[in-house]
Every structure is written in C-alpha cells, then in structure tokens.
Amino acid sequence: MEQRWDEFANDIRSGDSEQVNKVIDKIEELDLEERIQLYETCFDELTAIYADSEDGYVRQSTVRVAERLTPGIALVFAVAESDRSIEADIETVREQTDAIGGFLLEALTDEDGRVRQSAKRGLKDVFRTYDSLEDEETIKGFAVKLDEMAAEYSDKRRKHLLExxxxxxxxxxxxxGRLLEGFQKEFGDSLEK
Structure with missing residues (x-):
C-alpha cells in the first residue's frame, strides 16, 4: 500500500487534473479493507501536502482524495454485519471519520473557493457516515462549530460555512423531514401550484 501511496502522492503534488482524477478513480476501485489500509498509510502525509502547498488545485486535490477515504456507509454496514473480510471495527470507522471531518473543516476556510466547495461536498459524506452510525451528537457538534466558524468571516467563506x-x-x-426537504429542493415552487 505504501508504494501505491507514493505514486498517488506524486500525482497529487503534480497539480495535473488528469493525474489526480486517475488517483481518485483508483481509490474508488479499492475494496473497503484496502481503503482502510490506504487511510492508515497516507492520511498524515495527505494533510501535510495540503498544509505545505501554495497551489489551490493541489490543496483541492488533497480534499478530494480525503473525501474518497471517508469510511462511508458501506463500511459502517460491513462492520455492523461483522464482515470478517474487514479488519475494522466501529471505533476505527469513527476515528477515521473524525480525522477526515476535522481536516475538511479546516479546508472550509481555505482562501480558494474550489477547495471550500470540495470540502463542503466531502463533509456531506462525513455527515452520512455519522448518520449511519446513529451519532446525532457529533453531527450537532459539527453544526455548532460551523456556525462559530462562520461568525469569524464576512466573505464567501462565511457563505460556504453556513451552507x-x-x-x-x-x-x-x-x-x-429529509424526504420533504428533498422534494422541496427538487420541485420547489411547482409543488405550490
């Protein structure tokens, strides 16, 4: 996995969109156990690439890769069903989701709007994972933190944090309630006519 990550890291640092998209495609092709291993191998370095880069596209790329590493609903169900092919437990899922969520919170304050948009999309996966873990308290904590962070900004960062x-x-x-809101967003005013 480390050799694979070294190749991925070079592609991410390149800032080349085709190379980064290939990395993301390869991560999506990994099975759940391989994703867990890749997270363990790369997450610290991934966040270091983000912190060290002055190139907005490279930072956005790290956020997109982090989003793909989010454990997600499939892993929660596999762990809950005691899938023996996966050497993870709920605590591992929670720890990885916590770390990715914290990273994405930081990325939501990035000066580059592309980075913030990617972080916002990634946080939806984080929220879905917590939802599948039936962890409302953590989601509430994120909502409070996002509100507090939004109060510190008056530019587009505020808008993205509030979204x-x-x-x-x-x-x-x-x-x-989700179903109703989904219909409202999908059909909007046409429901009122």
Missing amino acids: AKEDAEFFLQSGF
Whole structure:
C-alpha cells in the first residue's frame, strides 16, 4: 500500500487534473479493507501536502482524495454485519471519520473557493457516515462549530460555512423531514401550484 501511496502522492503534488482524477478513480476501485489500509498509510502525509502547498488545485486535490477515504456507509454496514473480510471495527470507522471531518473543516476556510466547495461536498459524506452510525451528537457538534466558524468571516467563506452547517442540520432531521426537504429542493415552487 505504501508504494501505491507514493505514486498517488506524486500525482497529487503534480497539480495535473488528469493525474489526480486517475488517483481518485483508483481509490474508488479499492475494496473497503484496502481503503482502510490506504487511510492508515497516507492520511498524515495527505494533510501535510495540503498544509505545505501554495497551489489551490493541489490543496483541492488533497480534499478530494480525503473525501474518497471517508469510511462511508458501506463500511459502517460491513462492520455492523461483522464482515470478517474487514479488519475494522466501529471505533476505527469513527476515528477515521473524525480525522477526515476535522481536516475538511479546516479546508472550509481555505482562501480558494474550489477547495471550500470540495470540502463542503466531502463533509456531506462525513455527515452520512455519522448518520449511519446513529451519532446525532457529533453531527450537532459539527453544526455548532460551523456556525462559530462562520461568525469569524464576512466573505464567501462565511457563505460556504453556513451552507455546510445547513447540510449538517439536514442530517439531524427525521427521515420524513429529509424526504420533504428533498422534494422541496427538487420541485420547489411547482409543488405550490
């Protein structure tokens, strides 16, 4: 896995969109166990690449890769079903999701709007993972933190932070509430006619 990560890291640092998209495609092709191993191998270095880069596309690339490493619902269900092919437990899922969520929170304050948009999309996966873990408290904590962070900005960062907060609040609704909001977003005013 380390050799694979070294290749991925070079592609991410390159800032070349084709190379980065290939990395993301390769990560999506990994099975759940391989993703867990890749996370263990690369997450610290991935965040270091983000912190060290002055190139907005490279920072966005690290965020996109982190999003793909989010454990996700499939892993939660596999662990809950005691899938013996996966050497992870709920605590591992939670730890990885916590770390990725913290990283994405930081990226939501990036000066580059592309980075913030990618971080916002990635946080939705983080919220879905917590939702599948039935962990409302952590989602509430994210909503509060996002609100606090938004108060520190008056530019587009504020807007993106508040949008991410709305995404968190969406996952705090009941299933029926989500369904209604989804219909409202999809069909909007056409429902009122």
